[in-house]
Amino acid sequence: RHCTDIVCCVIFIVVILGYIALGIVAWVHGDPRKVIYPTDSYGQFCGQKDTLNENKTILFYFNILKCASPVVLINLQCPTTQLCVSKCPDRFATYIDVQASYRYKPDQWNYFRQFCKPGFNNPRKSVAQVLRDEDCPSMIIPSRPFLKRCFPDFSTKNGVLTVANQTTFKDGRGKTRNVTDLREAANGINNVLDARSVGMKIFEDYAISWYWILIGLFIAMIVSLLFLVLLRFTAGVLFWIFIFGVIGIIGYGIWHCYWEYHHLKGIPGSDLTVYDIGFQTDFRVYLQLRQTWLAFMIILCVVEVIIILMLIFLRNRIRIAIALLKEGSRAIGYIMSTLFYPIVTFILIAICISYWAVTAVFLATSGEPVYKVMANQTLCKYANLTCDPETFNTTNVTKVCPGAQCTFAFYGGESLYHKYIFIFQLANAFVFLWLVNFAIALGQCTLAGAFASYYWAYRKPADIPLWPLFSSFGRAIRYHTGSLAFGALILAIVQLIRIILEYLDHKLKGTQNSFTRFLLCCLKCCFWCLEKFLKFINRNAYIMIAIYGKNFCTSAKEAFFLLMRNVVRVAVLDKVTDFLLFLGKILVAGGVGVLAFFFFTQRIPLFAQEAPTLNYYWVPLLTVIIGSYLVAHGFFSVYAMCVDTLFLCFCK
Numbered sequence: 001r002h003c004t005d006i007v008c009c010v011i012f013i014v015v016i017l018g019y020i021a022l023g024i025v026a027w028v029h030g031d032p033r034k035v036i037y038p039t040d041s042y043g044q045f046c047g048q049k050d051t052l053n054e055n056k057t058i059l060f061y062f063n064i065l066k067c068a069s070p071v072v073l074i075n076l077q078c079p080t081t082q083l084c085v086s087k088c089p090d091r092f093a094t095y096i097d098v099q100a101s102y103r104y105k106p107d108q109w110n111y112f113r114q115f116c117k118p119g120f121n122n123p124r125k126s127v128a129q130v131l132r133d134e135d136c137p138s139m140i141i142p143s144r145p146f147l148k149r150c151f152p153d154f155s156t157k158n159g160v161l162t163v164a165n166q167t168t169f170k171d172g173r174g175k176t177r178n179v180t181d182l183r184e185a186a187n188g189i190n191n192v193l194d195a196r197s198v199g200m201k202i203f204e205d206y207a208i209s210w211y212w213i214l215i216g217l218f219i220a221m222i223v224s225l226l227f228l229v230l231l232r233f234t235a236g237v238l239f240w241i242f243i244f245g246v247i248g249i250i251g252y253g254i255w256h257c258y259w260e261y262h263h264l265k266g267i268p269g270s271d272l273t274v275y276d277i278g279f280q281t282d283f284r285v286y287l288q289l290r291q292t293w294l295a296f297m298i299i300l301c302v303v304e305v306i307i308i309l310m311l312i313f314l315r316n317r318i319r320i321a322i323a324l325l326k327e328g329s330r331a332i333g334y335i336m337s338t339l340f341y342p343i344v345t346f347i348l349i350a351i352c353i354s355y356w357a358v359t360a361v362f363l364a365t366s367g368e369p370v371y372k373v374m375a376n377q378t379l380c381k382y383a384n385l386t387c388d389p390e391t392f393n394t395t396n397v398t399k400v401c402p403g404a405q406c407t408f409a410f411y412g413g414e415s416l417y418h419k420y421i422f423i424f425q426l427a428n429a430f431v432f433l434w435l436v437n438f439a440i441a442l443g444q445c446t447l448a449g450a451f452a453s454y455y456w457a458y459r460k461p462a463d464i465p466l467w468p469l470f471s472s473f474g475r476a477i478r479y480h481t482g483s484l485a486f487g488a489l490i491l492a493i494v495q496l497i498r499i500i501l502e503y504l505d506h507k508l509k510g511t512q513n514s515f516t517r518f519l520l521c522c523l524k525c526c527f528w529c530l531e532k533f534l535k536f537i538n539r540n541a542y543i544m545i546a547i548y549g550k551n552f553c554t555s556a557k558e559a560f561f562l563l564m565r566n567v568v569r570v571a572v573l574d575k576v577t578d579f580l581l582f583l584g585k586i587l588v589a590g591g592v593g594v595l596a597f598f599f600f601t602q603r604i605p606l607f608a609q610e611a612p613t614l615n616y617y618w619v620p621l622l623t624v625i626i627g628s629y630l631v632a633h634g635f636f637s638v639y640a641m642c643v644d645t646l647f648l649c650f651c652k
Contacts, residue, residue, distance in 0.1 A: 001475060001478075001479045001549045002479065002549070003478075003479050003480075003482065004479060004480055004482055004483045004545070004549065004550065004551040004552070005480075005482030005483045005485070005486045005551050005552055006482055007482070008482040008483070008485050008486040008489065008552075009481045009482030009485060010482075011485075012434075012438075012481065012482065012485035012489075015431060015434070016431075016435075019355075019428075019431045019435075022359065022424060022427065022428065023355065023358070023359045023362075025417075026359050026362035026363045026366060026424070027362050029362070029366040029417065030361065030362025030363060030364075030365045030366045031362075031365050031366075032361055032362065032365055033045055033048060033365075037148070038058075038059035038082075038084075038148050038149060039059075039082075039369075040053070040059065040082050040083055040084045041081050041082045041083070041405070041407040042389070042407070043369035043371070043389075044084065046058060046059050046084035046148065047084075047148070052118070053084040055086050056084035056085050056086045057084075057086070057148060058084070058085050058086070058087065058088060058145045058148055058149065058150055059082055059083070059084060059085075059148060059149045059150065060082065060083045060084070060085040060088065060089075060115055060137075060143075060149075060150045061080055061081075061082055061149075061150065062080045062081040062082070062083070062134055062136075062137040062138075063080040063137060063138065063139075064080070064141075064150075064151075064152065065171070065177075080134075081117075081134045081137075081405070081407065082407075083115065083116075083117065083118075085114065085115060085150070086114075087145075088142075088143035088144055088145055088150035089115060089140035089141060089142060089143050089150070090142055090143075091111075091140070091142060091164070092139075092140070092141055092142065092164065092166065092169050092170070093108065093111075093112055093139065093140050094138065094139045094140075094170045094171075094172035095112065095127060095130060095131070095136050095137065095138055095139070095172050096127055096138075096172055096174075097170075098112045098123075099123050099127060099130075102123040109123060112136070112140065113136075115136065115137055115140055116135055116136035116137070117134075117135050117136070120135045120136065122135075131172075131173070132402060133405075134405065137172070138171060138172030138173055139169070139170060139171055139172035141153075141163055141164075141169055142163055142164040154179075161179050162179060163179050166179070167179050201615040201616065202615075202616065202619050204615060205614045205615055205616055205619040205620060206619065206620070206623075208612040208613075208614065209600070209612050209614060209619075209620040212599070212600075212611075212612065212620065213620050213623050213624055213627070216592055216595070216596050216620075216624035216627070216628065217624065217627045217628060217631055219592055219595070219628075220588050220589070220592045220624075220627065220628035220631045220632060221631050221635070223587075223588050223591060223592065223632075224584070224588050224631060224632045224635040224636070225339065225635065227584045227587065227588065227632075228329055228332055228339075228584075228635060228636070228639055229329060229332075229333060230329075231325060231326065231328070231329040231580070231584075231639075232326040232327075232329035232330050232333070233326075235322050235325040235326050235329070235580060236322045236326070238580060238583065239318075239322060239576060239579070239580065242579065242583075243307075243311065246307065247304065247307060247308070250300055250303060250304045250307070251304065253296075253300045254297055254300045254301055254304065257293045257294075257296045257297035257300060258293075258297055260287075260293040261290050261293040261294055261297060264288070264289075264290045264293070265290065267288075269288065270288060270289060270290050271290060272289060272291075273289070273291050274286065274289065274291060274292070277289075314568070314572055317568060317569050317572045317573075318572055318576065320569060320572075320573070320650075321569075321572050321573040321576040321577070322576065324573060324643055324646055324647055324650065325576065325577065325580060325643060327646055328451075328639055328642040328643040328646055329639075331451055331454045331455070331642050331646065332638070332639060332642055334454060334460065334461050334464060335450055335451070335454060335464070335468050335469060337469045338447055338450055338451070338469055338638050338642070339635055339638055341443060341446065341447060341469060341638065342443070342634040342635075342637060342638060343634075344443065345439055345440065345442075345443040346634075348439035348442075349436055349439050349440075352432055352435045352436050352439065353432075353436075355432075356428060356429070356432035359428050360425060360428055360429075363421055363424055363425055363428065364421075364425075366417070366418065366421060368418070370386060371386065371387050371388065371389050371392075371406050371407060372384050372385060372386055372387060372406070372407065373385050373386075373387050373397060373401070373404055373405070373406060374404065374405050374406075374407045380400070380401035380404060381400070381401075382397045382400065382401055382404065383401070383404075387406040388406070389406045392405075392406035426496075429496065429499065430492060430493075430496050433491075433492040433495050433496060434485075434488055434489055434492040435488075437487075437488035437489075437491045437492050437495075438484055438485055438488040440488075441484040441487055441488050441538065441542055442473075442476055442477070442484055444538075444539055444542045444543075444641060445472075445476040445480060445484060445542040445543075445545055445546045446469065446472045446473045446476050446546075447469075447472070447638060447641045447642070447645070448472075448542055448543040448545075448546035448547070448641060448644075448645045449468075449471070449472025449473075449475055449476065449546035449547075450468040450469045450471075450472045451641070451642045451645040451646060452543070452546055452547045452645055452649060453465050453468045453471070453472065454468065455645070455646055455649040455650075456649065472546065475546075475549075476545075476546070479549060480545050480546075480549070482551075482552075483545050483551055483552040483555070484542065484545075484552075486551075486552040486553075487538040487541060487542065487552050487556075488538075490534060490538075491531065491534050491535065491538060494527060494530055494531050494534060495531060497527055498524065498527045498528065498531065501520060501523055501524050501527065502524070504520060505517075505520050505521075505524065508520065537556050537559070537560060538556070539641075539644065540556075540559035540560070540563060540644070540648060541555040541556035541559050542555075543559065543644060543645050543648050544556075544558055544559045544648065546645075547648070547649065547652075559648065562648065562651050562652065563648075563651070565651075566651050569647075569651070570647075573643070573647055577640060577643050581636045581639065581640060584632060584636055585629055585632045585633060585636060588628055588629070588631070588632040589625050589626075589628045589629040589632060590625075592624060592625070592628040593621065593624060593625040593628065596620070596621050596624040596625070597617075597621055599611055600612075600614065600617040600620055600621055601617055
């Protein structure tokens with residue numbers, strides 16, 4: 001053994017160090033509070049400790065009618081003043097009414113004033129000036145907090161949309177508006193609120209049933225293990241039962257088509273051709289024609305003959321595939337520790353995902369507050385231009401555009417760092433893909449080395465190394481980090497290109513240029529095929545690296561030509577393995593799912609008292625089924641790697 005692809009190894013280490021440096025820089029400049037806390041029109045966080053807004057955790061919109069939908073409120077800036085408040089309004093009121101009665105109803109003024117700009121307490125100021133300067137909202141409506149923002153408290157009464165049991169309200173500008181004016185916002189809000197209610201119930205179900213879910217996943221692990229161990233005895237039987245079952249089903253189909261063809265003889269209209277009756281939306285019409293059943297019978301006969309001929313000519317290769325499956329089960333029986341290696345890969349990938357997500361959030365929140373001119377007049381030439389709130393009142397903007405304000409818009413910046421944040425995000429995504437592919441490559445090379453040591457051991461288990469999995473892991477890290485990084489780099493580049501193509505396709509989806517869409521579709525298809533091909537080549541290259549210790553390119557070339565010389569065996573083995581492992585996954589997920597269904601619906605008398613009472617029994621049921629499938633997939637991925645390794649060793 002010697003170190004392979006040293007240059008790529010050095011580059012990989014340098015990139016990791018640079019990735020760590022990028023994370024540190026993002027951590028220094030970023031501020032996740034920009035995501036956690038809503039921001040008012042002055043760029044201040046609502047609910048931030050040790051600030052004036054510490055007890056004001058909710059964002060209030062002066063005129064929510066200017067906001068098209070909740071999506072605009074959450075993701076973009078709504079063109080109205082936004083203020084941090086301690087609670088949302090709980091009543092209807094307009095500034096005109098409150099100002100007119102402030103002398104003999106001071107309580108109403110004090111209540112309304114908490115939704116005005118901080119420090120404003122001048123009810124004598126004219127209504128026109130207050131609304132122009134947006135010192136106070138023209139109206140308040142009963143609202144409730146959602147996503148730390150005040151949204152109208154919508155409800156339906158006898159099928160009619162209402163707010164606090166009212167269907168109309170005053171807008172504070174002399175007009176009576178209907179609640180349906182807020183319908184566009186209401187539909188989205190109610191849907192999200194309903195989803196939130198369902199989410200709370202689902203959370204309760206998880207809190208009650210998590211213990212039983214873990215038991216179900218443990219049962220899935222035991223069943224998966226037993227399936228793999230028993231494959232050495234049942235692989236051939238399962239495969240031939242399936243094959244003869246398919247032959248029998250097709251044979252029955254041929255007989256049924258002949259019976260229908262003979263039964264329709266002499267019936268008026270049955271001798272017509274498909275061409276005679278043309279296209280019909282009711283496809284049952286075609287089943288009344290003898291020609292249809294004759295076509296079905298011919299197709300099934302051709303399929304039956306092809307399957308039988310394939311079995312005759314490929315019988316030896318099928319026997320080799322079954323023998324390899326049995327040998328793979330025997331190998332796992334000797335090296336049981338390999339079944340739990342996917343946990344290591346899962347932990348490494350989880351670390352990569354966590355680091356990427358945190359870095360992406362800090363990069364996205366690295367900007368400085370950017371303020372823009374917000375004008376009530378649509379023809380204001382300064383509208384949406386950047387401004388400085390400290391010097392805004394000294395400019396002539398307010399003279400040209402009365403009522404214009406310098407309000408917070410978003411986070412950005414003009415510095416060199418801020419200009420290249422998008423590039424940093426791309427680099428973050430690319431290195432993330434590289435590290436994830438490296439973690440997968442490390443797992444494949446480690447497992448291949450362990451199973452290759454089993455295959456080449458002359459006396460089993462005497463000649464198998466004491467700790468084959470740990471020895472293989474050590475060899476992969478010590479000698480072949482560069483080769484694994486090289487293969488992962490090639491795959492990461494292709495995956496990044498695919499992500500960019502998907503992004504471009506999403507952006508250009510509204511265009512009418514059919515040639516552009518066709519070109520993008522072709523590129524996406526080509527790069528998808530290229531990614532699948534590279535994954536296949538990389539997987540077998542890692543096996544050759546684990547066996548012989550050569551560099552990536554040499555190993556990939558040898559693996560490719562070795563497989564091409566045995567291309568029929570490869571195809572047969574691949575399909576036989578895929579079928580048996582898919583059968584195993586369905587068996588594990590289905591069996592445990594049926595057991596979980598009877599348990600959570602309290603249909604097992606022995607455990608009826610132990611089963612928890614749930615809002616939705618399908619919540620833990622689906623979790624158990626999906627979790628069982630993933631557990632089985634983890635175990636069977638080890639088995640597939642074992643079979644592929646033994647196959648390459650066998651071909652060699």
